[in-house]
Amino acid sequence: MDRNPYAIFLSEVILQQTRVAQGNAYFVKFLEKYPTVEDLAAAPLDSVLALWSGLGYYNRARNLHRAAQHITQNWGGHWREDVADWMQLPGVGPYTAGAVCSIAFDTQAIAVDGNVERVLSRIFHVTHTVGTAEAQRAFNAAAWAILPPKRTGQHNQALMELGSLICTPRQPKCAECPVASLCAVSFQPNAAEALPVKKKNAPVKEVILEWALYSILGHVALRKRTEKGIWQGLYEPPSREAWETDISWTGPNTFSHALSHRKLFISLYWARNIGGANHLPPPPEGCQWIPLDKRDEFGLPAPLSKAILKKMIYLMH
Numbered sequence: 001m002d003r004n005p006y007a008i009f010l011s012e013v014i015l016q017q018t019r020v021a022q023g024n025a026y027f028v029k030f031l032e033k034y035p036t037v038e039d040l041a042a043a044p045l046d047s048v049l050a051l052w053s054g055l056g057y058y059n060r061a062r063n064l065h066r067a068a069q070h071i072t073q074n075w076g077g078h079w080r081e082d083v084a085d086w087m088q089l090p091g092v093g094p095y096t097a098g099a100v101c102s103i104a105f106d107t108q109a110i111a112v113d114g115n116v117e118r119v120l121s122r123i124f125h126v127t128h129t130v131g132t133a134e135a136q137r138a139f140n141a142a143a144w145a146i147l148p149p150k151r152t153g154q155h156n157q158a159l160m161e162l163g164s165l166i167c168t169p170r171q172p173k174c175a176e177c178p179v180a181s182l183c184a185v186s187f188q189p190n191a192a193e194a195l196p197v198k199k200k201n202a203p204v205k206e207v208i209l210e211w212a213l214y215s216i217l218g219h220v221a222l223r224k225r226t227e228k229g230i231w232q233g234l235y236e237p238p239s240r241e242a243w244e245t246d247i248s249w250t251g252p253n254t255f256s257h258a259l260s261h262r263k264l265f266i267s268l269y270w271a272r273n274i275g276g277a278n279h280l281p282p283p284p285e286g287c288q289w290i291p292l293d294k295r296d297e298f299g300l301p302a303p304l305s306k307a308i309l310k311k312m313i314y315l316m317h
């Protein structure tokens with residue numbers, strides 16, 4: 001087992017709200033570029049966001065960066081083994097703190113994520129709605145009740161694995177389950193699938209974005225988003241009005257991009273080699289010219305990096 005607290009913390013942050021298959025590649029990239037917490041703390045935020053590009057939920061990257069700075073500045077070179085210390089870090093809640101402390105140090109700590117909630121709700125027949133204070137109390141009490149005195153990290157990871165591989169949301173594999181004899185709903189597929197009880201999802205909000213992409217001499221004009229929100233600090237194209245100049249526009253290319261609670265409908269207009277320029281003119285207000293071949297050094301929203309730049313590169317050849 002890798003007991004490097006930094007690597008364990010990194011993987012826990014990356015794997016929140018991310019599939020393991022996708023998260024693994026990012027975990028490897030981060031460890032390669034920032035092998036220690038000091039390396040991550042010293043990196044410019046822009047570089048961290050750039051490496052995070054495509055994972056979404058960019059606040060996780062901002063918090064990870066600030067947490068690394070807090071650790072290097074305030075922990076005096078010693079890892080803390082106490083959940084309360086980890087919960088002082090930006091973006092670190094009870095789950096992450098408990099997971100890191102138990103896995104890295106075998107601290108007496110529970111780690112209740114979605115998979116563990118499902119397992120506990122079924123074993124102990126917890127019927128409170130997930131997300132309510134009652135449910136949280138019931139899950140925490142159940143998790144503490146079965147926490148062993150030693151090897152808490154292995155125990156917590158085993159519970160997570162049980163949830164992800166055996167006690168699945170649909171058709172749990174009770175015949176393969178090592179705790180079937182203790183479970184309130186074992187071999188009762190309908191009763192098991194009804195747990196945990198979940199709130200109805202909030203309706204997905206639709207958002208319309210109009211982007212104008214200027215391309216000159218292998219550069220694109222992008223601006224850094226300062227507005228609060230999921231893309232704060234990332235680079236995006238300006239709106240069409242941002243540059244008063246005589247441009248013939250092509251497009252729009254339209255496409256949609258789904259986020260967890262939003263569906264974006266993006267119209268992309270583009271103009272290239274404006275006026276046959278052979279030098280870079282001043283960019284639209286608030287923008288800078290970013291060389292296309294250096295785009296990986298800038299944090300771009302996923303739909304921009306995946307769809308738009310692919311299109312741009314295609315257009316340039």
Ligand code: SF4
Nearest residue numbers: 167174177180183186
């Ligand atoms: S017996 Fe079935 S429902 Fe119960 S914990 Fe195991 S897999 Fe889940």
